[in-house]
Amino acid sequence: MASTLVVKVACMAMVCMVLATIPLAHGALPCGQVQYSVASCFGYLRGSGGPIPRACCNGIKTLNSEAKTTPDRQGVCTCLKSVVSRFPGLNPAKLAALPADCGVNLPYKVSPSIDCSTVK
Numbered sequence: 001m002a003s004t005l006v007v008k009v010a011c012m013a014m015v016c017m018v019l020a021t022i023p024l025a026h027g028a029l030p031c032g033q034v035q036y037s038v039a040s041c042f043g044y045l046r047g048s049g050g051p052i053p054r055a056c057c058n059g060i061k062t063l064n065s066e067a068k069t070t071p072d073r074q075g076v077c078t079c080l081k082s083v084v085s086r087f088p089g090l091n092p093a094k095l096a097a098l099p100a101d102c103g104v105n106l107p108y109k110v111s112p113s114i115d116c117s118t119v120k
Helices: 002-021 031-046 054-066 070-085 092-101
Strands: none
Touching: 031 054, 031 070, 031 092, 054 092
């Protein structure tokens, strides 16, 4: 019986360690939701041509409409910056133009070097 308790405690500790490695958005939108919303954009951002997938633009529009406060927008920015840094080979010009190309007007350029604390 004591060994069962030890196994349960060890499993909980492992789950906590795994969850601690997942970046969190600082606003109301979980980073996992942000990542899911833009997942369909990465093929386009790595490719040399072709249209932007509709799902990509829909995800960007959804994020833009759900990030209503400054902390929400800064959290989305922080999450996206983290995600973009883990995907080498993304075209920086396409990345910067993507929101506008999807019909979303942002007052800043999306880039791996953006200072998310300046996002309002």
